[in-house]
Amino acid sequence: NAGVMQNPRHLVRRRGQEARLRCSPMKGHSHVYWYRQLPEEGLKFMVYLQKENIIDESGMPKERFSAEFPKEGPSILRIQQVVRGDSAAYFCASSPLDGRAVGYTFGSGTRLTVV
Amino acid sequence: DAKTTQPNSMESNEEEPVHLPCNHSTISGTDYIHWYRQLPSQGPEYVIHGLTSNVNNRMASLAIAEDRKSSTLILHRATLRDAAVYYCIRFSQGGSEKLVFGKGTKLTVNP
Numbered sequence: 699n700a701g702v703m704q705n706p707r708h709l710v711r712r713r714g715q716e717a718r719l720r721c722s723p724m725k726g727h728s729h730v731y732w733y734r735q736l737p738e739e740g741l742k743f744m745v746y747l748q749k750e751n752i753i754d755e756s757g758m759p760k761e762r763f764s765a766e767f768p769k770e771g772p773s774i775l776r777i778q779q780v781v782r783g784d785s786a787a788y789f790c791a792s793s794p795l796d797g798r799a800v801g802y803t804f805g806s807g808t809r810l811t812v813v
Numbered sequence: 814d815a816k817t818t819q820p821n822s823m824e825s826n827e828e829e830p831v832h833l834p835c836n837h838s839t840i841s842g843t844d845y846i847h848w849y850r851q852l853p854s855q856g857p858e859y860v861i862h863g864l865t866s867n868v869n870n871r872m873a874s875l876a877i878a879e880d881r882k883s884s885t886l887i888l889h890r891a892t893l894r895d896a897a898v899y900y901c902i903r904f905s906q907g908g909s910e911k912l913v914f915g916k917g918t919k920l921t922v923n924p
Contacts, residue, residue, distance in 0.1 A: 731911055733857075741857065741914040754911060789856045791912070798845045798904040802912060804856040 700725070702792050703772075704805035711780045711812050719808045722772040723792030729753075730773040731791040731802070732765060741789065747773060780812045816840075817901045822919045825891045833886040833918055835901030840881050845904040847912070848875065848886050850897040857900070857914075860886065896922045 703722040711717050723730050732744040734757075746754040747767035758765065762780075767773040777784055787809050791802045818836040825831040837846065847862040861868055861875045863884070868875040874887040888895055900917040904910075 729910065733912075733914075740916060741851075743911050743913060746909075746911050754909060791857070793910070797910060797912075798847075801847065801859040801862050802849075803859060804849075807856045 702727075702790055702803050702805035704788075704790050704808050706808060707806065709808055709810050711810065713781060713812055714779050717777040717780050717784070717810055717812075719775040719777075719788050719790075719810070720772040721775070721790030721792075721805060723790075724803050727792035727794050727803070729793045729795070729797060730767050731793075732773075732775050733789045733791065735787045735789065735807075737786070744775070777810075780810070782812050785810055785812045817903050817915060819899070819901050819915065819918045821916065822921065824921045824923060825888075825895075826923050827893060828890050831888040831891045831895070831920065831922075833888075833899050833901075833920065834883065835885070836883050837901070837903045838882045840903055841905065842881075843905075844881075846875070846877065846884050847902045847904060848873070849900045849902065849912070849914075850895075851900070851917075852894075852897045860899070891920075891922045893922050893924060896920055 705720050730747045733741045735741050743757040745758050745765045750769050762778045764776045787807045789807045791804045793802045848860040849857045850860050851857045861873050863875045876885045898917040898919050900914050
């Protein structure tokens, strides 16, 4: 029973390149959440998705960032034209219908370094 | 919003119990209390959650005050591996399903 799988674990991009971060939720989980943690800072909510729908993107930067959770396949967090300030750990969590009642499971994260 | 208050840091000795407090004085009757922890260089990890009654699992116990305005996460025998930042999060039943993390309590476990 695999947990939440994120890949890659580490990603290095040059400024101006695109970064694609993938998250496969736990089996049976239909809700996915993305969080960002800047160095020495707390966890900040970015976006909440259900299959084929963005439910809450209030934490997403207005430009360059997008997320999707297609009917088939993992959820993708996409960062276009990366800048040094995008260097951070990005975590994905998943839950069944209502995680408030059962808890949320997190992946090990993708550590993005922009050089 | 998380709307909880936790001490910034706490210390414990190995193999002793640890009681991590959380204040949520504005809680409503249908709000869940969740606890997560983040070990150094790792992702957050679910610890326990509850609504009204005390809860036990293999990791910890959650004691919820009778008026529900506070709760305590109890680690029965701290180990060095329990050193982490512990987050207490309140969920509004009718509100958003997303977790909103505060600053948490950094627990140091001394050998």
